[in-house]
């Protein structure tokens with residue numbers, strides 16, 4: 001499957017979500033975005049999504065972790 005998103009596109013998207021420009025996405029930042037897509041989403045569901053994406057276990061999603069969502073794991 002071809003990559004639909006290049007790194008630059010994902011970077012812009014990441015920066016939009018990362019409203020405090022910390023370089024990491026927190027649950028509350030992601031929650032604001034997900035709520036626009038699905039107003040019924042709960043904070044707990046958001047927590048679960050973060051947990052799935054958070055490979056190094058710091059409770060936040062780094063750009064590398066976020067990139068995997070769009071480009072898949074590096075082979």
Ligand SMILES: [Ca+2]
Nearest residue numbers: 054056058060
């Ligand atoms: Ca992390």
